[in-house]
Amino acid sequence: MQLIDTHTHLYSEEFKNDLPEVMQRADKASIKQFYLPAIDSSTHEAMIALEVAYPDSCHAMMGLHPCSVKEDFQKELNIIKDWLDKRPFVAIGEIGLDFYWDKTHIEQQYEAFKIQMEWALERDLPIAIHARESLDECIATVKPFSKRGLKGIFHCFGGTTEQAKAIIDLNFYLGIGGVFTFKKANMPEVLKDISLNHIVLETDAPYLAPVPYRGKRNESAYLLYVAEALANSKEISLEELANITTGNAKKIFKAQ
Template sequence: MELIDTHTHLYSEEFKEDIEAVMQRAESASVRQFYLPAIDSTTHEAMIAIENAYPTRCHSMMGLHPCSVKEDFHKELEIIEKWLEKREFVAIGEIGLDFYWDKTHINEQYEAFKIQMEWALDRNLPISIHARDSIDECIATVKPFSDRGLQGIFHCFGGTTEQAKAIIDLNFYLGIGGVFTFKKANMPEALKDISLNHIVLETDSPYLAPVPYRGKRNESAYILPIAEALAKSKDIALETLAEITSANARKIFKAK
C-alpha cells in the first residue's frame, strides 16, 4: 500500500530535532511521497534542504503563502521568480487567499494570487491553494484561469458539498486532511456524494493533527488515520482508497 502526503511542511522548525524519526514513522505508515508547499523567502532554503536530504521522496513547490503577502509582496515574488528560473518545481504553492488572520492586505493577496496562477499556466504546473475563510472567493478567482487549463488542489478542504462540487467543476482536486476527522466539521456528510476520483490526501503537518492526535504536533504518519476515516465513511477497503488517492496525486503532480 502507498499513501501520498500532498501537503506537508516537513521543513518547519517543529521537525528540526527529529526529522529522521518523523520520516521513519511515515515509512512505517506506508507514506511514500511528500509534497512540500512553500511559504516565503524565510523558509525556501530549509524546504530545499529537506528535499535534498530525501530526493526521491520529497518534492518542493514554490510560491508565496497569502499570510506572507504584505506591502512589499512584489519583492517576495521576485525571489520566487528567481527560484523558478533556477530549477524545476512540482507546483506553484501554496498560494491563495486567507481572510481569517488579517484582512489588511486583501487587495495584495488577490494580486499575488493572480500573478502566481499566471506563472503556473506559463509553466504548465498545478497549484496548491490555501483558502481559509475564502473558499467561494478562491473559486471565483480561479475560474478564469481554470478555463484556460489551470489545475491543482484546494488544500485543507473543509467546506460544503456545494463548494466541493464547484471545485470539481474547475477540474481541481480536494485536499483532505485532519479536519475530516473533526466531529464538528461534519466532513463525512459533506463528501458523501463526492467521488474519490476528485480527492487527494494530506496532513498539512505540523498543523491540524487528526483525531486521535488532535492538539499535538501533526506529522506525515498521521495521514493513516485520515485515510482510515475516509475509507470507513466511503465503506471501501483502505487499500482501495490508498490506490485511488495516490493515483490522483501522481496525476496532478505529473509523477510517475
C-alpha cells in the same frame, strides 16, 4: 500499499529535533511521497535542504503564502520568480487568499494570487491553494484561470457539498486532511456523494493533526488516520482508497 502526503511542511522548525524519526514513522505507515508547499523566502532554504536530503521522496513547490503577502510582496514574488527560472518545481504553492488572520492586504493577496496563477499556466504546473475564510472568493478567482487549463488542489478543504462540487467543476482536487476526522466539521456527510476520483490526501503537518492526535503536532505518519476514516466513511478497503488517492496525486503532480 502506498499513500502520498500532498501537503506537508516537514521542513518546519517543529521537526528540527526528530526529522529522521518522523520520516521513519511515515515510511512505516506506508506514506512514501511528500509534497512540500513553500511559505515565503524565510523557509526556502530549509525546504530545499529537505528535498536534497530526501530526493526520492520529498518534492518542493514554490510560491508565496497569502499570510506572507505584505506591502512589499513584490520583493517576495521576485525571489520566487528567480527560483522558478533557476530550477524545476512540482507545483506553485501554497498560494491563495486568507481572510482569517489579517485583512489588511486583501488587495495585494488577490494580485499575488493572480500573478502566481499566471506563472503556473506559463510553466504548465499545478497549484496548491490556501483558502481560509475565503473559499468562495478563491473559487471565483480561480475560475477564469481554470478555463485556460489551470489545475491543482484546494488544500485543507472544509467547505460544503456545494463548494466541493464547484471546485470539481473547475477540474481541481479536494485536499482532505485531519479536519475530516473532526466531528463538528461533518466532513463525511459533506463528501458522501463526492467521488474519490476528486480527492487527494494531506496532513498540513505540523498543523491540524487528526483524531486521536488533535491539538498536538501533526506529522505525515498520521495521514494513515485520515485515510482510514475516509475509507470507513466510503465503506471501502484502505487499500482501495490508497490506490485511488495515490493515483490522483500522481496525476496532478505528473509523477511516475
